[in-house]
Amino acid sequence: DSGVTQTPKHLITATGQRVTLRCSPRSGDLSVYWYQQSLDQGLQFLIQYYNGEERAKGNILERFSAQQFPDLHSELNLSSLELGDSALYFCASSVAFGGQTGELFFGEGSRLTVL
């Protein structure tokens, strides 16, 4: 158990819909990262938040957005969903900036299926 909690574990929805994925980081971790894992793209970095502020952006679509709340939990919002958005979405956390400590702690992921 990494200490990172993601909900829901599975989500099935239709094209055009909007979903919200939630992540609670490990106790004490200030950084939250979102990754998308798909068969064709592999593990792609989406976005990072540190203590409530956006720190880095990766390959995140404009239809996607995220935020980190004062209690440090984070939400990833996916809107106008397309079939290609079906993937496993991981949240990870670290104490500071991940590479400085050398370790990201990953949740078990939220599997999104868009029909």
Next chain:
Amino acid sequence: AQSVTQPDIHITVSEGASLELRCNYSYGATPYLFWYVQSPGQGLQLLLKYFSGDTLVQGIKGFEAEFKRSQSSFNLRKPSVHWSDAAEYFCAVGDPGGSYIPTFGRGTSLIVHP
């Protein structure tokens, strides 16, 4: 920008045999290097990391990796594989001069035969 190549999509070994998973990176200087493992239905877990110093790094679960600057490689090894090692293995590179955020390779799936 940094990148990582894991040339083997699948590797099959017999239980008890030795293992080497390949990883090549592209980066202008010495990057931060990581190996993560993903067991079925689980998130990724860090096996080991290299920042600087001794180029042979020991990790958890009996794994080790060797950083070879001349070959831009960071191959993962284990002398004797156990059936429980069957999983997906990801090499990752971080930019010590930038955001530190790991960029992951596509992964190598390890299959262990009894």
